[in-house]
Amino acid sequence: MPRVKSFEPLYRPFATWLRPLALASLVANVVLIVTGAAVRLTDSGLGCPTWPRCTDASYTTTSAMGVHGMIEFGNRLLTFVLAGLAIACFLGALGRPRRQSLVRLSVLVGLGIPMQGVLGGITVLTHLNPWVVGLHFLLSIALITLAYAFWRRIGEGDGDPRPLVPAPLRTLARVTALASLAVVAAGVVVTGSGPHSGDRGAKRNGLDPAAVSQVHADLVFLLIGLSMAVWFALRAVSAPPAAVRAALILVAVELGQGLIGFVQYFTHLPVLLVAAHMLGAGLVWWATLGVLWSLRERPTHTPADPAPASPSPAEEPVPAA
Template identity: 60%
Template sequence: MVLRRAALATLVANVGIVCTGGLVRLTGSGLGCPTWPRCTEESYVTTQEMGHHGLIEFGNRTLTFVLGLIAVVALAAAWRQRRRVPGLLKAAVWMMAGIAFQGVLGGITVRMALNPWTVMAHFLASMVLIALAYVFWHRTRDVPPRWTAPAAMRTGGVVVTAVSAAVLVLGTIVTGSGPHSGDTRAARTGFDPETVSQLHGDAVFVLVGLTLAMWFGLRALGAPLRVTRAAAVLLLVELGQGVVGFVQYFTGLPWPVVLLHMLGACLVWTATLGLLLSVTPRVKDVEQSERTYAPHSDASTA
């Protein structure tokens, strides 16, 4: 129970820190603490003279330590269960390493005055952390699969995940080309926002089409409800994210809507991972399932 809760807390915290990081950028507080690891040249914490921008930026930095603490609890729980759930401890270690790397990358981003390319890398690193946290949480469930997806569906899951990742990358390019730079002194990519937004939108349409095809295919194959539901959840989240995307585009990118869009990106990514893991069970789980149900098949045949 502790392991399961710690794993879920790690996933939620990784999504949460993406949103608080977005708040830093959207409120123009990206250089609220203009250096790193200190907040100023003389202080590790924000000062009164730095105002609300300093508070927002320093608050986001502080949440990194909260995330690290949750990850330590998850690592300790994984250590206790390392014999019962193989691979769980390795996932927890990778998460800890990822959090440390992300912290350093955030510092580099500040040191480079919010260079758009390092800001993109910072966001995409968070997506990798969310993926690690999701896999970690998924592995805490000890439920062997009763259905193995055909090769075409497994390939489809990988393709959907690749396109979803491409959508995220294009989304960061749109952000790096738009008005919300995090600070008036921050550079932009130089790409035309209209053009990259169109490319991002086209990729989203491809993703929605592939997800819909996966849903129909899984239903036609008689996949278990939990598998078809994973495709349906992804499709619904994508549609909701699309609505938010259109709203932010046609209303001039108000920051609360953009922040909601960032949350939606995290939800689309986690739903994508949910579908991928539903159609690509681990080899050891398939073997366990075969050992569990093969004797019954033999008995019925006899």
């Protein structure tokens, strides 16, 4: 995408701070999961009972709506923070030369923000339908994926991706990522069957909480086993230290998340542990992406050196007599 020269002074400061801005966007999308959990766990899901306004007469919360209205409206305000960061990242991407992929990723992240707002509005208008709430969470996972790709792409070169480990190990990592995504999706179903609905009158999905929790736990065991296999395999093939470290971080995050999930289940889902578990879901996916990204590199593209020109007849050395 060509840059307009007259706008370069506008792009330059954003391009200079692009990597911190990208990290802030990624962190903010993870924080959105936590604030969404706060809305649900405090029964504030209908603190603003309509959308896009908070009430029929006001776009903002009122004192009569109490703390529930403040919590729900605060979660809505985070959308504007995400939108501002997305715009800043887009401007910064325009200021980077020959980085069309950065611009495309920033546009996708930016488009996801209003989609998230609209889907959040649908959850309110459907009175917190658990399946819609689940889609709202999965869209956050998709946005984390895009924001992570944007953040990591900034520090890469512009050449073609080059694998750093053998193909079977890359396949194992992809299977592990699918298992991680399955764990997240199963967690959404478990949440929809549990007691924390976001409002005391909201319906649940009707599934047996114990049964779906068992499926979720089985997938967690599978994920941990696959992740440990990736870690051992990376060490066995003498993979780059960054890849080994990324796999170890994934295993550590999964074990911490599993411990929180185990304790919260047998302590009847206290809200603080449930909130920590929601944060952990975002961190597990972040760590999963870190493993995938560590198995390849994109070096700086350097054009091939031109072949030396053949000397002209006048330049050819004269044979010795």
